[in-house]
Amino acid sequence: MFESFANLVKSLYPDSSTVALHEPVLGEREKSLLSACIDSTFVSTVGPYVEEFENKVADLVGSTYAVATLNGTSALHAALLAVGVEPGSLVITQPLTFVATCNAISYCGAEPLFVDIDPKTLGMSPKSLRNYLENETRYKNGRLCDKRSGKYISAILPVHTFGFPCEMETLVQISGNYDIPLIEDAAESLGSRLGEKHTGTFANAGVFSFNGNKIVTTGGGGIVVTDDAAIAQKIRHITTTAKTADPFHSFHDEIGFNYRMPNLNAALGCAQLERLDHHLNAKRSLANLYRRFFEEYDHVTFIDEPANTHSNYWLNSILFKEPKTLYDFLEYTHSLKIYTRAAWTPMYKLPMFSSCYRHETGETEEICSRLANLPSSASANLKGNV
Numbered sequence: 001m002f003e004s005f006a007n008l009v010k011s012l013y014p015d016s017s018t019v020a021l022h023e024p025v026l027g028e029r030e031k032s033l034l035s036a037c038i039d040s041t042f043v044s045t046v047g048p049y050v051e052e053f054e055n056k057v058a059d060l061v062g063s064t065y066a067v068a069t070l071n072g073t074s075a076l077h078a079a080l081l082a083v084g085v086e087p088g089s090l091v092i093t094q095p096l097t098f099v100a101t102c103n104a105i106s107y108c109g110a111e112p113l114f115v116d117i118d119p120k121t122l123g124m125s126p127k128s129l130r131n132y133l134e135n136e137t138r139y140k141n142g143r144l145c146d147k148r149s150g151k152y153i154s155a156i157l158p159v160h161t162f163g164f165p166c167e168m169e170t171l172v173q174i175s176g177n178y179d180i181p182l183i184e185d186a187a188e189s190l191g192s193r194l195g196e197k198h199t200g201t202f203a204n205a206g207v208f209s210f211n212g213n214k215i216v217t218t219g220g221g222g223i224v225v226t227d228d229a230a231i232a233q234k235i236r237h238i239t240t241t242a243k244t245a246d247p248f249h250s251f252h253d254e255i256g257f258n259y260r261m262p263n264l265n266a267a268l269g270c271a272q273l274e275r276l277d278h279h280l281n282a283k284r285s286l287a288n289l290y291r292r293f294f295e296e297y298d299h300v301t302f303i304d305e306p307a308n309t310h311s312n313y314w315l316n317s318i319l320f321k322e323p324k325t326l327y328d329f330l331e332y333t334h335s336l337k338i339y340t341r342a343a344w345t346p347m348y349k350l351p352m353f354s355s356c357y358r359h360e361t362g363e364t365e366e367i368c369s370r371l372a373n374l375p376s377s378a379s380a381n382l383k384g385n386v
């Protein structure tokens, strides 16, 4: 299988000696908008492209507000602060994620608490969340807290892993029952939907990343989307150094952050958004191709979008039957400069999060030992392969 896979990938990306996991597609339109932005001299955090980019993303996902930031991590940090995550509290998240999810929680002075993933979605398992909340929490001063530590639970933060939508309707219901704010880490899922509703729009707020490895990029960038005017206003304020509107005096009414997206990055983003439909189609065709390829092999399962969802297939993923085969596969493909990747190390195995409480992590452990991400750039040459 390894050799046929390598041949397939080389035919998909014939022009490069190395095959990246995910690379951006950039061209004349990006150059043109960047050039116009430079000519305007508005290259920093004020400028028309920022507003245009925010409006375009809000329209695309169907949110009332969108606030663009330096990156997805700062967007997560600001969103968590805006819903009231406070020092010493706990934020429930999943251990299968990029480290930024847990870093953002830590920047608030809070601590991640891990519940398991659902292997069907790779996102937070509603069952595991419900089980934790029913059995391991109690109320203190009218607020939900963790029974063991007595720490308040200040938010729930599921992740749409690799672009696969997680079960948002149920997570919204559970968080509502306990009156805990819910934030979606939709960093990887621009273009992914549950039914007709876009990921990132189910919770109090959702966060997308526009890092160079995402489906569309602003170089570095992020955005928070929300329908809540107060949350949007708070995020806009704290990401702009908490500067008040006084036209004559520079006044800041709390400790804020210099987190707003520069106009230069937003210009790149406006050009990139024009490519999104094409990228979504190309990535769906690529997913179909990989799915068909792996059907022949009993020891590998291609991970499909969950039922009733439409995934952006940001990173195509397969599961080997045996962990050993995963390592042989990674070794073989890397020797040919085909940069496949194992899933992230579960967050509770990282030194800074190893003492965080984990309620259940069996599925995460299992998936992480056998999952590989495949080269998934939208630049794949699909002619003759589809």
Ligand SMILES: Cc1ncc(COP(=O)(O)O)c(C=O)c1O
Pocket (backbone or CB within 6 Å): 071, 072, 073, 074, 097, 098, 100, 101, 159, 185, 187, 188, 209, 210, 211, 220, 221, 222
């Ligand atoms: C799941 C997840 N959360 C958060 C982030 C952080 O985004 P950024 O790299 O733009 O800070 C990323 C991506 O990089 C991510 O994949």
